[in-house]
Amino acid sequence: MNQPVLTCRDICFSYHNLNGETKALSNLSFQINKGEFVAIVGPSGCGKSTLLSIIAGLIKPESGEIILDQSERIRIGYMLQQDHLLEWRTIWKNILLGPEVTGTLTKEKEALASRLLSEYGLEKFKDKRPAELSGGMKQRAALIRTMVMEPGLLLLDEPFSALDYQTRLMVSGDIGSIIRKSGITALLITHDLSEAISLADRILVLKRRPASIKNDIPVKLTLSEHTPLSARNAPEFKDLFTLLWKEISNEYSEKEI
Amino acid sequence: MNTAKKKSDLEAACIPLISETQKKYIHDHYRHHHLITILRFLVFFTFLIIWEAAGRFRLIDTFFFSSPSMVISYFVQMLADGSLFTHAGITLLETILSFLLITLISMLTATLLWYSRTLSEILEPYLVILNSLPKSALAPLLIVWLGTGTGTIIVAGISVAIFGSVINLYTGFRHTDPEKLKLIYTLGGNRFDAFHKVVLPSSIPVILSNMKVNIGLALVGVIIGEFLAARKGLGYLIIYGTQVFKLNMVITSIIILCIIAMGLYQCIQWLEHLYKKKK
Numbered sequence: 001m002n003q004p005v006l007t008c009r010d011i012c013f014s015y016h017n018l019n020g021e022t023k024a025l026s027n028l029s030f031q032i033n034k035g036e037f038v039a040i041v042g043p044s045g046c047g048k049s050t051l052l053s054i055i056a057g058l059i060k061p062e063s064g065e066i067i068l069d070q071s072e073r074i075r076i077g078y079m080l081q082q083d084h085l086l087e088w089r090t091i092w093k094n095i096l097l098g099p100e101v102t103g104t105l106t107k108e109k110e111a112l113a114s115r116l117l118s119e120y121g122l123e124k125f126k127d128k129r130p131a132e133l134s135g136g137m138k139q140r141a142a143l144i145r146t147m148v149m150e151p152g153l154l155l156l157d158e159p160f161s162a163l164d165y166q167t168r169l170m171v172s173g174d175i176g177s178i179i180r181k182s183g184i185t186a187l188l189i190t191h192d193l194s195e196a197i198s199l200a201d202r203i204l205v206l207k208r209r210p211a212s213i214k215n216d217i218p219v220k221l222t223l224s225e226h227t228p229l230s231a232r233n234a235p236e237f238k239d240l241f242t243l244l245w246k247e248i249s250n251e252y253s254e255k256e257i
Numbered sequence: 258m259n260t261a262k263k264k265s266d267l268e269a270a271c272i273p274l275i276s277e278t279q280k281k282y283i284h285d286h287y288r289h290h291h292l293i294t295i296l297r298f299l300v301f302f303t304f305l306i307i308w309e310a311a312g313r314f315r316l317i318d319t320f321f322f323s324s325p326s327m328v329i330s331y332f333v334q335m336l337a338d339g340s341l342f343t344h345a346g347i348t349l350l351e352t353i354l355s356f357l358l359i360t361l362i363s364m365l366t367a368t369l370l371w372y373s374r375t376l377s378e379i380l381e382p383y384l385v386i387l388n389s390l391p392k393s394a395l396a397p398l399l400i401v402w403l404g405t406g407t408g409t410i411i412v413a414g415i416s417v418a419i420f421g422s423v424i425n426l427y428t429g430f431r432h433t434d435p436e437k438l439k440l441i442y443t444l445g446g447n448r449f450d451a452f453h454k455v456v457l458p459s460s461i462p463v464i465l466s467n468m469k470v471n472i473g474l475a476l477v478g479v480i481i482g483e484f485l486a487a488r489k490g491l492g493y494l495i496i497y498g499t500q501v502f503k504l505n506m507v508i509t510s511i512i513i514l515c516i517i518a519m520g521l522y523q524c525i526q527w528l529e530h531l532y533k534k535k536k
Contacts (some may be wrong), residue, residue: 011449051403056443058439058443077443080436080443081436084434084436084440086437086455088461089459097454100442100454101445101447101450101454102446108522
């Protein structure tokens with residue numbers, strides 16, 4: 001169980017323009033084990049999304065290294081802030097976009113896609129356009145598009161932030177249990193503290209820019225079943241929330257508030 | 258198709274439920290439309306009548322201004338001796354060829370510019386200068402280089418629209434949502450996938466509106482070309498007609514040009530309609 005899937009070691013990254021350099025990440029190190037659901041919280045604009053892009057290999061760190069599990073050639077799935085379903089494609093064509101661009105569209109992939117569709121209650125919308133779906137359904141379709149690639153590590157970049165509050169609660173619960181059931185390793189970035197507590201096994205708190213890990217807080221809730229909604233009613237929830245809030249608000253200087 | 262069916266079901270279900278105010282709204286809506294159509298024709302016929310009457314009562318000299326009846330009789334004469342088909346046909350052919358070449362070349366160039374940021378940065382000032390240059394200034398040069406004939410005229414047609422078209426398409430391509438491109442990269446796609454899965458399909462509206470501009474400009478370029486380097490075509494008829502003071506010929510040609518321009522524009526409009534329906 002303690003096999004690390006992802007190790008980040010001394011990651012540094014800066015943004016450059018002619019007016020100077022903005023350090024986004026400095027000597028950031030952490031590790032995620034197989035099957036864990038880790039949330040990263042931090043003050044806004046601290047470089048959380050940059051970190052995900054680096055892990056996903058979209059941008060290269062200036063120094064430091066990302067070590068992915070060597071035993072199995074691990075694939076990274078990435079869920080963006082919005083569903084970004086392509087409106088000129090049907091849902092079916094949208095969820096097969098990954099296999100299509102990587103040239104891995106096989107009968108097995110199609111079977112997996114239709115199984116996921118019916119599992120997530122979207123088979124009726126297979127031939128519909130994204131515009132005909134509700135926000136929550138679109139988010140689920142986006143999750144299927146990611147899951148079809150059979151990722152070993154799932155990166156979630158505030159995937160619920162574009163939804164309204166009620167939908168957000170439902171969809172985060174929904175997607176949280178799907179991920180938990182599939183036993184996939186996941187890394188969630190969020191600025192919503194209660195979302196982090198209700199979904200994750202462990203929460204990493206980031207310092208303000210340049211970001212590094214400030215705190216590593218394990219989440220242990222006494223629960224009969226691990227659903228994000230029941231997590232909010234767990235006795236430990238309030239204390240964890242207060243603790244996280246203190247950690248985060250320390251990162252904002254007086255001036256910024 | 259599914260939604261269309263749903264809609265008709267919905268309408269069928271609603272028929273007995275139409276309220277008086279809704280009926281009045283629909284009635285007023287169609288009345289307004291009919292009124293507009295009638296008034297449009299009225300403007301057209303009033304213009305023709307005034308033109309014709311002014312000629313008959315010698316308020317204008319029909320030698321210079323022609324008249325609707327003279328245009329019609331000249332048109333019939335052109336139909337009879339087949340010259341209408343020769344001249345209008347060649348102009349139409351040249352315009353369509355120019356238009357197709359403009360579309361092809363500008364799509365390829367814009368794609369190349371999208372692929373290479375460096376190339377687009379290098380070429381940008383040249384494109385801007387060439388685009389703002391009045392292309393009719395190039396026409397005499399084209400004759401010297403290419404001689405007279407259909408080739409020169411097609412090149413003239415292309416030269417009018419090509420630079421603007423490249424700039425428009427390139428700008429359209431660049432306006433693709435960067436998050437959608439990121440999506441392709443996170444799924445393991447490369448720049449080529451990003452282009453033909455996201456950039457191209459999301460740019461179809463831009464491509465279509467660009468085509469509408471191009472078809473008009475191609476016609477302008479072809480007429481400029483024919484003014485200078487043709488023995489056939491409507492542009493040639495206009496120049497020739499002015500030189501020998503056959504103004505019936507000039508005005509009839511201009512009217513045929515109007516009809517061609519309208520027809521070509523409608524074709525693209527129809528394509529656009531087809532695309533929207535499919536969507």
